[in-house]
Structures are given as C-alpha cells and as structure tokens.
Amino acid sequence: MSKQLSNVDRVYESLRQMAADFAFKPDQRINESELSKLLGASRTPLREALNRLVAEGFLTFQNNRGFFCRSLTPKYILDLYEARVAIECEALRLACRRAKDHEITALGDYLEQIEPDYESGSDPAEQLAMDEAFHLRLAQLSGNDELGRMLRNLNDRIRYIRLIDLKRLRDKTGKRVPGELSAHSRIFLALSGRDPAAAEAAMRGHIEKRREAATEAVQIAFSQLYVPQD
Amino acid sequence: MSKQLSNVDRVYESLRQMAADFAFKPDQRINESELSKLLGASRTPLREALNRLVAEGFLTFQNNRGFFCRSLTPKYILDLYEARVAIECEALRLACRRAKDHEITALGDYLEQIEPDYESGSDPAEQLAMDEAFHLRLAQLSGNDELGRMLRNLNDRIRYIRLIDLKRLRDKTGKRVPGELSAHSRIFLALSGRDPAAAEAAMRGHIEKRREAATEAVQIAFSQLYVPQD
DNA sequence: GTATTCTAAATTGTATACAATTCTGTATGC
DNA sequence: GCATACAGAATTGTATACAATTTAGAATAC
Structure with a gap:
C-alpha cells in the first residue's frame, strides 16, 4: 500500500x-x-x-x-547565485575530505552517462535538470543534510532564470553548451584528487560565469512574462 | 497607528x-x-x-x-555549524569587497561597545545575543539578503546548544570567555584590512572551535531536557 | 506472557460560515 | 482637474463542525 x-x-x-x-x-x-x-x-x-x-x-x-x-529583480537573482557559491563551495570542500571512493566513482559514472545528452541538443529543461542533479549529488557527498536542503531551495527559486540563460547560451552557440561540460569535469577531477582548493576554484568560476549573465536573463524573463508568446 | x-x-x-x-x-x-x-x-x-x-x-x-x-542529534548540530561556516565565510569574503568604510567603522564601534559586557560576567543569554548580532551584522555587510536570511534561520535553530556551550565555557574559566573576543577582533581587523583570506581563516577557526564542543553540548542538552532542573 | 483483534476515544484534515478588513468605483467638494 | 469621502463588493482572518484517520486500551486467543 x-x-x-x-x-x-x-x-x-x-x-x-x-x-x-x-x-x-x-x-x-x-x-x-x-x-x-x-x-x-x-x-x-x-x-x-x-x-x-x-x-x-x-x-x-x-x-x-x-x-x-516574490519579486523578480537582478539583485534577487544575483543574491541567489552568490548563495549557491557559498553552499556549493563549502559542500565541495567537505566532500573532498569525506566522500567515499565508491561515491566519487559513482558520480563519475553519472557524469559520463549524461555526457551524450549534454553534447547533443537535448531539451534545455532536461539538460538543466541533469545539471542540477549533478550539483546536488556533489553537495550530498559532503554528508551535510542542511547544505543539501539549502541548495535544493536555491535551485528551485533560481531555475526559471537559469533555464532562460541556458537557452540563450545554446542559441548563441548552436545547440552546444561549451564549457559547461568541461567545467563539471574540472570540478570532478579536483574532487577525485581530493584537492579542495582546486575544486572550490573550479566551482566558484563555474557558477560565477553564469552569474554574470543573470541580469540579462532577468530582462528576458520580464519580456517573456509580460509579452504574449506564440 | x-x-x-x-x-x-x-x-x-x-x-x-x-x-x-x-x-x-x-x-x-x-x-x-x-x-x-x-x-x-x-x-x-x-x-x-x-x-x-x-x-x-x-x-x-x-x-x-x-x-x-525536530530531532536533536550531534549530527544535526554539527551540520548546522558547518552550514554557518559556509554562509558566514562567503558573506565575509563579499563584505571585504563591498562593505563601505563607514559601515566597517560602525561595526568596529559596536564591537567596542559590547566589549565591557563581554569581559564582565553578564548574562550568558545576553552575551550570546550580542555575539549573534555581531555575526549577523558582519554577514549583512555582504549586501546579500539571502545570506542574512539563511544565517538568521541557522542561528535560531542552533541557539539552544550554543547557549549551553557558552555556559560551560564560562564555568570552566570563571565568568570569562577567553578567545571569543579576540577572535572577533581578529575577524574585524582582517575585514578592515580588506583581506578576505585572513578574514575567512579567522572566521572558520572561530566557528570550528565551537563546533568541536557541540557533541558534548548536545549530551548536556538532553540531560537538561529530561532531568528536572531545580 | 505475548501477540492479535476489535472498539471507543482522541486527533487530525478540510469545508464552510461569518466577521473583519481592504478594495473599487462613484459621488462630492474644492 | 484633483483630492476626498463613502458605500458596496470583494477578499482575507479565524472559529467551528464534522469526516477521516490514528491511537490507546481492553478483550481474546495462543
């Protein structure tokens, strides 16, 4: 039952x-x-x-x-990206210390498994879901439930904007999202090597890069929300 | 009205x-x-x-x-302390970049103002309130509302244990809480010097030190909650 | 003694009613 | 025109009633 x-x-x-x-x-x-x-x-x-x-x-x-x-302003979204940096970087540091080898291996397998979908031009929403799943699993390797919980909340509130940003990225580069995949690989490799400083630097750069595009994405969000789409 | x-x-x-x-x-x-x-x-x-x-x-x-x-377990409390590290360290890094000089000055004044109460054996609950206020103001210098909001939530959930820990600390050292004050000064000085690495290191050590006593504080909490106090 | 079943009491889940408050649009005064 | 006042409509705030579910305890069987 x-x-x-x-x-x-x-x-x-x-x-x-x-x-x-x-x-x-x-x-x-x-x-x-x-x-x-x-x-x-x-x-x-x-x-x-x-x-x-x-x-x-x-x-x-x-x-x-x-x-x-809630309001939707650039400030609000920038704050959320920064909060992600806080949570994800610390979780990653902890993961470098605590994650079991087999857990890291399993995450590596997941990364390889989603690679083809990332390369091909699959549905942006699915692609974002996979990205979130990767980041969340990473955070969960910290073993800290609070960090996982906070990250999930942040993801849910920022998703709408991230999806717009991702679509833009694809449009500009013809279905490919260059860099995203290699950024994940870079983070994963640093984690594998148990190198917290390198891992954090990679994560920080990865999130920061998207944060820089956030204000523009918010503009687009407003036009989408208030102008009738076909 | x-x-x-x-x-x-x-x-x-x-x-x-x-x-x-x-x-x-x-x-x-x-x-x-x-x-x-x-x-x-x-x-x-x-x-x-x-x-x-x-x-x-x-x-x-x-x-x-x-x-x-909610349950009360060492793991839960340790997680909360770690989440504090995540939030407060990142907020502090941001504050080093963004805080206005006059804001830093004002925080310094506050630190001096509460110093006598810290030195003397004032009420532990008040002392903890002052400590929380200092940390929160610090976090707010980041300009990031989400980080402030998260810290407030963490503080509220961890306070009961922190109060026990603080009381123990005082009992062991005769009304004085050595190190706490100088830890705050160290953090503040690094902030004044706009040195994020030093500031973060000081903050991390400061919180981590109390985190190490958390498990013991949880034990005491249980004995207080279930054994009638006078 | 332990486990199981059953029944009554307690507790939670939700719809509804109505009071309190806010909102809207019209009339009035300047 | 612009602000203000007001009345009626709409909306929110909360108490209450009752159905659904769980809990506790007694009775029974093994």
Whole structure:
C-alpha cells in the first residue's frame, strides 16, 4: 500500500511548481478563492501550503492583504547565485575530505552517462535538470543534510532564470553548451584528487560565469512574462 | 497607528521561540487542540504557523499524524555549524569587497561597545545575543539578503546548544570567555584590512572551535531536557 | 506472557460560515 | 482637474463542525 498523500501536500507541490515557473507574476497578488477552486481544495489546506511557501522564500505575505509572488529583480537573482557559491563551495570542500571512493566513482559514472545528452541538443529543461542533479549529488557527498536542503531551495527559486540563460547560451552557440561540460569535469577531477582548493576554484568560476549573465536573463524573463508568446 | 499584527503572526512568533528553546522536546508530537488553547487561538491560524515552522526546519510533519519537534542529534548540530561556516565565510569574503568604510567603522564601534559586557560576567543569554548580532551584522555587510536570511534561520535553530556551550565555557574559566573576543577582533581587523583570506581563516577557526564542543553540548542538552532542573 | 483483534476515544484534515478588513468605483467638494 | 469621502463588493482572518484517520486500551486467543 502506497503512502497516502494529503491534500495539503498535493496543493503544496502544485503551488511550488507554479511559483518556480512564475505562473504567478512577480509581485502579483494571489487570490485565495480563485486558486482554491483551480486546485480543487478549500482555502484551509491552500493557506497552509501558501504559508510553507512563504517560509521557503517563494512567496511573501502581508497581513490582511494576503499572499504575493516574490519579486523578480537582478539583485534577487544575483543574491541567489552568490548563495549557491557559498553552499556549493563549502559542500565541495567537505566532500573532498569525506566522500567515499565508491561515491566519487559513482558520480563519475553519472557524469559520463549524461555526457551524450549534454553534447547533443537535448531539451534545455532536461539538460538543466541533469545539471542540477549533478550539483546536488556533489553537495550530498559532503554528508551535510542542511547544505543539501539549502541548495535544493536555491535551485528551485533560481531555475526559471537559469533555464532562460541556458537557452540563450545554446542559441548563441548552436545547440552546444561549451564549457559547461568541461567545467563539471574540472570540478570532478579536483574532487577525485581530493584537492579542495582546486575544486572550490573550479566551482566558484563555474557558477560565477553564469552569474554574470543573470541580469540579462532577468530582462528576458520580464519580456517573456509580460509579452504574449506564440 | 501601529501596524496590526495578525493572530497567525503572534502565534508564529510564540511557536518559533518555543521551538528554538525546545519547549517541545526532540521528536515530541505536538497536540494541536491543546496548543491552540494555550496560545488562545483556534487551530486554523495555529496550523498555518506550524506549517511555516516546518518549512523553516524547526518542526517536521507527518500526514495524518501531525506535527513533531525536530530531532536533536550531534549530527544535526554539527551540520548546522558547518552550514554557518559556509554562509558566514562567503558573506565575509563579499563584505571585504563591498562593505563601505563607514559601515566597517560602525561595526568596529559596536564591537567596542559590547566589549565591557563581554569581559564582565553578564548574562550568558545576553552575551550570546550580542555575539549573534555581531555575526549577523558582519554577514549583512555582504549586501546579500539571502545570506542574512539563511544565517538568521541557522542561528535560531542552533541557539539552544550554543547557549549551553557558552555556559560551560564560562564555568570552566570563571565568568570569562577567553578567545571569543579576540577572535572577533581578529575577524574585524582582517575585514578592515580588506583581506578576505585572513578574514575567512579567522572566521572558520572561530566557528570550528565551537563546533568541536557541540557533541558534548548536545549530551548536556538532553540531560537538561529530561532531568528536572531545580 | 505475548501477540492479535476489535472498539471507543482522541486527533487530525478540510469545508464552510461569518466577521473583519481592504478594495473599487462613484459621488462630492474644492 | 484633483483630492476626498463613502458605500458596496470583494477578499482575507479565524472559529467551528464534522469526516477521516490514528491511537490507546481492553478483550481474546495462543
């Protein structure tokens, strides 16, 4: 018998997805009655789920005015990239000390396994999912659950912008995303060699490079969110 | 006219305090009806607040079984200390690059201002509050709101153990907490000199030192939580 | 004594009702 | 035109009721 999901959990998952995708536009006020009808639940479980998302930074809340989508500004996204650097670099340092050899081997296998998809022009969303999975597995080699948890939260809030950035990157280079793969290899090699300084430097450069393109991606995000797409 | 606090907000603040202080014992199941009576609110706003605390890592939730206090284990506390290292070191590096001179001066003034309280044997809880305030202000000099937000969350979840650790430290050394003050000075001096490497090294050592005493503090925490104190 | 089954009590999950507050649009005054 | 005041509509805040589920304890079987 499979575990019984509660209504709150279903609603929460839906809302989290919607918030990640900016199905609510930045700063948009959220109408509870409307949304509860849409999700097929009453306002009670809906509000419980909304409160979780406030605590996770997806939404904001104003007393007697209700829930709002988080803002989308370059500053916000730059902050998220920096927080990723903080979490991922420290996790990587710890991983260099603590990861078991077989865990590193397994991660190397994963990297090889996703390589063909990275090389070919597969779906950008899938490509990003693989990238996130690699980074998350890396962070989990630290053995620190809090760091993993924080990274997952950051990933969910930054994904929309990263996807735009990735698409742009592909468009500019004709389906290829040069550098990304070799950056991952560089990080992995430093980890294999248990060289925290080299690993951190590689990770820092890798994330920083995308951070530099973030402001532009935010501009594009706004045009996508407010101009009707075909 | 002062801002009107909602019932949820009041309940949330109370619960957060209670959870930080382990007024709920580790893994303890939380009875909603009882708690709602205690806090003078119905279950609806109570559950909204509880959901926020789940998302913040103070509580856990199991479907159809309700809310539970988080576990208290050495591993959990060690993870929190490591997460602090990740956040605070990166924030400090950024602060070295970005903090305005007058902000650094102001922080130095604050350090001097709290020095007498640190030297004398003032209330440990106050002393810890001052320590947290210093670290938080430091982190805020990074200009990164996410890092500040994360640090505040970590502080709240680790405070109970840190307070125990601080008390022990004082008992062993007769009201003095040697090294703490000079550690802060060392960090501050490196920041003033805009030397990120030195600053990070000082911060890392500072936190790491307390982390090493964490397991012991957790033992004491358990004895305090389950053995009646006078 | 231990395990199992069953029943009643307790507890959680969610819909709904209604009070409190905010919002919207119209009228009014200057 | 612009600001203000106001009334009605819409929306949020919270208590309550009741269904669904879990828990606790007694009774039974082995």
